[in-house]
Amino acid sequence: MDSDLEEHLRAAFRDKLRLLLTVPARDAATLLPSTRVLLKRREVAEVGQALQSRREEFRRRMERLAQRREQLARREEEQRDVVLKYDAFLQERARAAAQGAEAARLHRELEGLLQHRERLARRLRSLRRFGDYLRDALAGMGQFQDVPAMLVHFGVLAEARAALAQEAEAGQERLAQGRARLQRYQEEMSTELLGTKGELAQLHMRLEAARQDVLQWESCWAHVQSTATQKTLLLGQIKLAVLNLFQLCTAQLRIPMDVALEDTEAQLDMLLLCMQGLTDICA
Structure with missing residues (x-):
């Protein structure tokens, strides 16, 4: 701040000197030295x-700033006190x-405990007749010392019954599984039997077709x-006829029989030659 003021004063002094230096030459020449000194002194005084x-x-500005700072510090302190008081109020x-x-939570818990105690009291009143019944049963049976011993005995019996029931349930489950497996096996066998019956029917049809083919063949x-x-038979008759003709021709023409009796082809050739010879003779 002091440097700003000093710079401002220097600028004002330079402005004053500039004004003094810009005085017209004729005015400075016409003024007396004493007058110029007075003018300079007046300018310096101004x-x-x-x-x-x-x-x-x-x-004054610095004083006002100092007062302003003090006021701000006091207001900041007051605001800090207010904030602290407000924080304390909020915490409280x-x-x-x-x-x-x-x-409120303890009150609700107390109400819950009272309600639970009331429920327990009602349950105790409702179970009191069962206690009387157990004591009467204990007196009637005569084989237990007190009610807890009797309850322990019946508890053991109940556990044994539960174990037997569990085993029976497991047996029922195994039985159900066995029945399910048997059902699946029966279904599989039924399916396989149906397939076998189908194959048997096809084989029977093929057998019938083969029988028909055999009958046809x-x-x-x-x-x-x-x-x-x-x-x-016809061949035998033809051979016999050829043999008869051959013998007849050879007998009539007196041709030696140098052909075997079974050689029908040679006999036919001989007959053909004889017939050609007769044809030539007749011609």
Whole structure:
């Protein structure tokens, strides 16, 4: 701040000197030296007064700034006190709210405990007749010392019954699993039996078709055998006729029989030659 004021005063002094230096030459020449000295002194006095007024103004401004700083410091301190008091108030309020919430929770817990005690009391009243019944049963049985011993005995019996029931349930489950496996096996066997029946029906159909084919082939074979027999008989008749003709021709023409009796082809050739010879003779 002091450097700014000094710079401002220097600028004002330079402005004053610039004004003095810009005085017209004819005015400076016409003035007396004493007058010029007075003018210079007056200018210096004016500059000094201006500097003094600026310093006074700067001092007042600094005082106002100091007062402002003090006021700001006091206000900051007051605000800090207010904030601290407000924080303390909030903390106290939070503690009070927490205590109120804790009190409400304890009150609810107390109400719950009272309700639970009331339920237990009602249950005790409802179970009292069972206690009387157990004491009467204990007196009637005469084999237990007190009710807890009797309850322990019946507890053991109940556990044994539960174990037997569990074993029975496990047996029922195993039985159900066995039945399920048997059912699946029966279904598989039924499916396989149906498939086997289908295959058997197909085989039966193939057997019937084979039988029909056998009958057809047997009929064909019988027909072939019958035809072969007829052809054989006809062939025998033809051979016999050829032999008769051959013997007749050779006897009539007195040709020596140098052909075997079974050689029908040679006999036919001989007959053909004889017939050609007769044809030539007749021609």
